[in-house]
Amino acid sequence: MGGDDDFTDALAADLDPDTWVWLPGVDYAAGWRAARRTADELNGLLALCGVERSTLRAIADTDALGGPVVRLEGLAEGWLSLEELLCLAAHARGDSA
Structure with missing residues:
Protein backbone atom coordinates (compact mmCIF):
# COMPACT_ATOMS: atom_id res chain seq x y z
CA MET A 1 0.00 0.00 0.00
CA GLY A 2 3.06 2.23 -0.12
CA GLY A 3 2.83 4.07 3.22
CA ASP A 4 -0.86 4.95 2.98
CA ASP A 5 -1.65 3.07 6.21
CA ASP A 6 -1.58 6.27 8.28
CA PHE A 7 -3.95 7.96 5.85
CA THR A 8 -6.29 4.96 5.80
CA ASP A 9 -6.27 4.68 9.60
CA ALA A 10 -7.05 8.39 9.98
CA LEU A 11 -9.84 8.16 7.40
CA ALA A 12 -11.40 5.15 9.12
CA ALA A 13 -11.22 6.91 12.50
CA ASP A 14 -13.12 9.91 11.07
CA LEU A 15 -15.98 7.86 9.59
CA ASP A 16 -19.17 8.12 11.58
CA PRO A 17 -21.75 5.55 10.45
CA ASP A 18 -24.56 7.76 11.77
CA THR A 19 -23.71 10.31 9.09
CA TRP A 20 -23.82 7.98 6.07
CA VAL A 21 -25.81 4.83 6.86
CA TRP A 22 -29.42 5.04 5.74
CA LEU A 23 -32.03 3.12 7.67
CA PRO A 24 -34.85 1.29 5.86
CA GLY A 25 -38.22 2.99 6.17
CA VAL A 26 -36.85 6.41 7.17
CA ASP A 27 -38.13 9.32 5.03
CA TYR A 28 -34.85 11.16 4.54
CA ALA A 29 -36.29 13.18 1.65
CA ALA A 30 -38.85 14.92 3.89
CA GLY A 31 -36.17 15.89 6.39
CA TRP A 32 -33.91 17.11 3.63
CA ARG A 33 -36.71 19.20 2.09
CA ALA A 34 -37.39 20.88 5.45
CA ALA A 35 -33.67 21.53 5.91
CA ARG A 36 -33.45 22.86 2.35
CA GLU A 52 -20.82 36.05 -0.31
CA ARG A 53 -22.11 32.51 -0.81
CA SER A 54 -18.61 31.51 -1.93
CA THR A 55 -17.34 32.34 1.57
CA LEU A 56 -20.16 31.00 3.78
CA ARG A 57 -23.26 28.99 2.98
CA ALA A 58 -25.94 26.92 4.64
CA ILE A 59 -26.25 23.34 3.40
CA ALA A 60 -29.27 21.07 3.83
CA ASP A 61 -28.70 17.62 5.28
CA THR A 62 -30.42 15.04 7.49
CA ASP A 63 -29.44 13.20 10.62
CA ALA A 64 -29.39 9.42 10.97
CA LEU A 65 -33.12 9.35 11.70
CA GLY A 66 -34.13 11.61 8.81
CA GLY A 67 -34.47 14.79 10.84
CA PRO A 68 -33.64 18.06 9.12
CA VAL A 69 -30.12 19.39 9.70
CA VAL A 70 -28.62 22.61 8.37
CA ARG A 71 -24.84 22.91 8.32
CA LEU A 72 -22.86 26.08 7.82
CA GLU A 73 -19.73 25.67 5.72
CA GLY A 74 -17.29 28.30 4.71
CA LEU A 75 -13.93 29.91 4.50
CA ALA A 76 -12.34 31.93 7.28
CA GLU A 77 -13.47 35.12 5.52
CA GLY A 78 -17.10 34.02 5.70
CA TRP A 79 -16.87 33.06 9.36
CA LEU A 80 -15.33 36.46 10.14
CA SER A 81 -18.22 38.14 8.34
CA LEU A 82 -20.68 36.11 10.40
CA GLU A 83 -18.82 37.02 13.59
CA GLU A 84 -19.06 40.70 12.67
CA LEU A 85 -22.79 40.39 11.97
CA LEU A 86 -23.42 38.60 15.26
CA CYS A 87 -21.47 41.25 17.17
CA LEU A 88 -23.54 43.98 15.48
CA ALA A 89 -26.75 42.13 16.37
CA ALA A 90 -25.65 41.71 19.99
CA HIS A 91 -24.76 45.39 20.18
CA ALA A 92 -28.14 46.37 18.68
CA ARG A 93 -29.87 44.27 21.37
CA GLY A 94 -27.80 45.96 24.06
CA ASP A 95 -25.88 42.78 24.89
CA SER A 96 -22.12 42.96 25.21
CA ALA A 97 -19.95 40.36 23.52
Whole structure:
Protein backbone atom coordinates (compact mmCIF):
# COMPACT_ATOMS: atom_id res chain seq x y z
CA MET A 1 0.00 0.00 0.00
CA GLY A 2 3.06 2.23 -0.12
CA GLY A 3 2.83 4.07 3.22
CA ASP A 4 -0.86 4.95 2.98
CA ASP A 5 -1.65 3.07 6.21
CA ASP A 6 -1.58 6.27 8.28
CA PHE A 7 -3.95 7.96 5.85
CA THR A 8 -6.29 4.96 5.80
CA ASP A 9 -6.27 4.68 9.60
CA ALA A 10 -7.05 8.39 9.98
CA LEU A 11 -9.84 8.16 7.40
CA ALA A 12 -11.40 5.15 9.12
CA ALA A 13 -11.22 6.91 12.50
CA ASP A 14 -13.12 9.91 11.07
CA LEU A 15 -15.98 7.86 9.59
CA ASP A 16 -19.17 8.12 11.58
CA PRO A 17 -21.75 5.55 10.45
CA ASP A 18 -24.56 7.76 11.77
CA THR A 19 -23.71 10.31 9.09
CA TRP A 20 -23.82 7.98 6.07
CA VAL A 21 -25.81 4.83 6.86
CA TRP A 22 -29.42 5.04 5.74
CA LEU A 23 -32.03 3.12 7.67
CA PRO A 24 -34.85 1.29 5.86
CA GLY A 25 -38.22 2.99 6.17
CA VAL A 26 -36.85 6.41 7.17
CA ASP A 27 -38.13 9.32 5.03
CA TYR A 28 -34.85 11.16 4.54
CA ALA A 29 -36.29 13.18 1.65
CA ALA A 30 -38.85 14.92 3.89
CA GLY A 31 -36.17 15.89 6.39
CA TRP A 32 -33.91 17.11 3.63
CA ARG A 33 -36.71 19.20 2.09
CA ALA A 34 -37.39 20.88 5.45
CA ALA A 35 -33.67 21.53 5.91
CA ARG A 36 -33.45 22.86 2.35
CA ARG A 37 -36.17 25.46 3.00
CA THR A 38 -34.34 26.64 6.10
CA ALA A 39 -30.94 26.63 4.37
CA ASP A 40 -32.37 28.67 1.48
CA GLU A 41 -33.81 31.22 3.92
CA LEU A 42 -30.52 31.47 5.80
CA ASN A 43 -28.54 31.82 2.57
CA GLY A 44 -30.91 34.61 1.54
CA LEU A 45 -30.37 36.43 4.84
CA LEU A 46 -26.61 36.02 4.58
CA ALA A 47 -26.72 37.46 1.05
CA LEU A 48 -28.82 40.43 2.24
CA CYS A 49 -26.13 41.09 4.85
CA GLY A 50 -23.40 41.08 2.22
CA VAL A 51 -21.94 37.64 2.94
CA GLU A 52 -20.82 36.05 -0.31
CA ARG A 53 -22.11 32.51 -0.81
CA SER A 54 -18.61 31.51 -1.93
CA THR A 55 -17.34 32.34 1.57
CA LEU A 56 -20.16 31.00 3.78
CA ARG A 57 -23.26 28.99 2.98
CA ALA A 58 -25.94 26.92 4.64
CA ILE A 59 -26.25 23.34 3.40
CA ALA A 60 -29.27 21.07 3.83
CA ASP A 61 -28.70 17.62 5.28
CA THR A 62 -30.42 15.04 7.49
CA ASP A 63 -29.44 13.20 10.62
CA ALA A 64 -29.39 9.42 10.97
CA LEU A 65 -33.12 9.35 11.70
CA GLY A 66 -34.13 11.61 8.81
CA GLY A 67 -34.47 14.79 10.84
CA PRO A 68 -33.64 18.06 9.12
CA VAL A 69 -30.12 19.39 9.70
CA VAL A 70 -28.62 22.61 8.37
CA ARG A 71 -24.84 22.91 8.32
CA LEU A 72 -22.86 26.08 7.82
CA GLU A 73 -19.73 25.67 5.72
CA GLY A 74 -17.29 28.30 4.71
CA LEU A 75 -13.93 29.91 4.50
CA ALA A 76 -12.34 31.93 7.28
CA GLU A 77 -13.47 35.12 5.52
CA GLY A 78 -17.10 34.02 5.70
CA TRP A 79 -16.87 33.06 9.36
CA LEU A 80 -15.33 36.46 10.14
CA SER A 81 -18.22 38.14 8.34
CA LEU A 82 -20.68 36.11 10.40
CA GLU A 83 -18.82 37.02 13.59
CA GLU A 84 -19.06 40.70 12.67
CA LEU A 85 -22.79 40.39 11.97
CA LEU A 86 -23.42 38.60 15.26
CA CYS A 87 -21.47 41.25 17.17
CA LEU A 88 -23.54 43.98 15.48
CA ALA A 89 -26.75 42.13 16.37
CA ALA A 90 -25.65 41.71 19.99
CA HIS A 91 -24.76 45.39 20.18
CA ALA A 92 -28.14 46.37 18.68
CA ARG A 93 -29.87 44.27 21.37
CA GLY A 94 -27.80 45.96 24.06
CA ASP A 95 -25.88 42.78 24.89
CA SER A 96 -22.12 42.96 25.21
CA ALA A 97 -19.95 40.36 23.52
